[in-house]
Amino acid sequence: MRAVNKIFDSNDARCISRNKLPRLIYDFIEGATGREVAPIENLKAFDEIKLLPRALRDVSQCNTSTVFLGQTFGLPFGIAPMGMCNLAFSKADTIMAKAAKKWNFPHGISTASSTDIKDLYNICEDNAWFQLYLFSGVESGMRLVNAAQSVGCNTLILTVDVPQGSRRMRELRNGFQVPFKMGLSQFVDLATHPTWTIRTIFNGIPKPVLINQSEDRFDRKAPRPGATWEFLEKIRMIWKGRIIVKGVLSTEDAVRVKALGADAIWVSNHGGRQLDAAPPAINVLPRIREALGNEYPLAFDSGIRDGSDIVKALAKGANFVFLGRPILHSLAAAGDVGLEKILSILSEDIKVVMAQLGINRVEEINSSVLAGE
Numbered sequence: 001m002r003a004v005n006k007i008f009d010s011n012d013a014r015c016i017s018r019n020k021l022p023r024l025i026y027d028f029i030e031g032a033t034g035r036e037v038a039p040i041e042n043l044k045a046f047d048e049i050k051l052l053p054r055a056l057r058d059v060s061q062c063n064t065s066t067v068f069l070g071q072t073f074g075l076p077f078g079i080a081p082m083g084m085c086n087l088a089f090s091k092a093d094t095i096m097a098k099a100a101k102k103w104n105f106p107h108g109i110s111t112a113s114s115t116d117i118k119d120l121y122n123i124c125e126d127n128a129w130f131q132l133y134l135f136s137g138v139e140s141g142m143r144l145v146n147a148a149q150s151v152g153c154n155t156l157i158l159t160v161d162v163p164q165g166s167r168r169m170r171e172l173r174n175g176f177q178v179p180f181k182m183g184l185s186q187f188v189d190l191a192t193h194p195t196w197t198i199r200t201i202f203n204g205i206p207k208p209v210l211i212n213q214s215e216d217r218f219d220r221k222a223p224r225p226g227a228t229w230e231f232l233e234k235i236r237m238i239w240k241g242r243i244i245v246k247g248v249l250s251t252e253d254a255v256r257v258k259a260l261g262a263d264a265i266w267v268s269n270h271g272g273r274q275l276d277a278a279p280p281a282i283n284v285l286p287r288i289r290e291a292l293g294n295e296y297p298l299a300f301d302s303g304i305r306d307g308s309d310i311v312k313a314l315a316k317g318a319n320f321v322f323l324g325r326p327i328l329h330s331l332a333a334a335g336d337v338g339l340e341k342i343l344s345i346l347s348e349d350i351k352v353v354m355a356q357l358g359i360n361r362v363e364e365i366n367s368s369v370l371a372g373e
């Protein structure tokens with residue numbers, strides 16, 4: 001049976017991805033920091049939220065489209081920015097950009113992308129949102145910002161939860177680094193996954209193309225100098241489009257980010273990849289919503305695995321949500337058809353959950369759909 005036909009949910013995609021990818025790559029995607037408590041807690045926190053089914057309502061007009069930051073999208077979710085996606089499947093960045101165009105949702109393009117922003121912008125235009133990290137100081141960050149602006153990007157995601165790369169045990173144990181270091185264990189790992197290895201060599205081993213390799217060291221664990229409140233103020237003055245600040249969990253920080261003129265805040269614990277003791281992002285979302293008021297745009301990610309999680313995040317105060325690992329696993333499992341399959345599953349799943357809740361429009365999702373509130 002073709003792998004794509006075995007995908008019925010994001011966990012199926014993850015299991016197939018685990019078999020298909022070299023361990024080095026699967027662990028880079030699935031892994032987190034410390035003892036990996038945070039990603040488990042993210043999922044548990046979603047399981048603990050319950051939705052209240054409603055009876056006898058006409059749900060024949062169910063529509064998953066929604067407006068976020070003045071832009072209309074076909075779905076209430078998009079793809080979170082992720083570095084080195086082409087490691088999951090060759091040309092994954094391009095496949096995701098095409099999906100963002102077709103389904104009409106935002107596609108986060110990471111600073112550590114292995115495809116040029118211009119090529120991705122040309123495919124999905126205003127759905128191409130550039131994500132910025134400072135790898136080597138303010139100057140090179142500004143160069144990236146100008147490059148993104150000059151290709152036409154109008155949305156900048158400033159990631160603020162990586163003051164320094166975290167210690168990820170799986171990556172340390174596997175000797176994962178970019179560019180690859182090839183020792184005996186890595187050789188055996190790649191040799192025992194020949195389909196992935198041959199495809200990847202044939203299409204070119206991915207590397208982060210936006211970072212100038214001669215000037216900017218791609219050392220994920222190095223401190224990221226210059227990513228401060230002053231930098232946010234500076235970016236706000238330079239960037240003409242919308243700015244979303246990603247990786248906020250503290251209410252106090254959220255209030256300050258809003259006051260500095262960011263257009264939206266993205267509540268996230270980076271899928272548990274940065275601080276193992278961080279709270280599940282979904283648990284802090286309602287507090288941040290309360291502090292910022294009902295009108296302020298909030299995006300959310302961390303731990304979303306199915307349609308009901310998407311609805312739960314919207315009910316807890318998000319206006320829009322993003323997924324990380326499930327997207328890469330669907331690509332690793334079955335390439336473009338794998339991604340298409342998971343997007344169809346998620347979109348169908350949202351509709352089924354909305355029908356249970358007796359609602360037809362994404363805007364109707366609020367705390368009233370939660371059981372026991």
Ligand SMILES: Cc1cc2nc3c(=O)[nH]c(=O)nc-3n(C[C@H](O)[C@H](O)[C@H](O)COP(=O)(O)O)c2cc1C
Nearest residue numbers: 029080081082083110159270271302303323324325
């Ligand atoms: C392989 C991988 C690479 C990532 N790279 C980035 C990145 O370059 N920039 C960023 O802001 N977040 C990055 N993230 C975090 C995601 O944007 C997102 O916050 C997280 O994956 C959401 O959690 P989830 O995987 O549980 O959906 C990465 C996540 C993964 C899994």
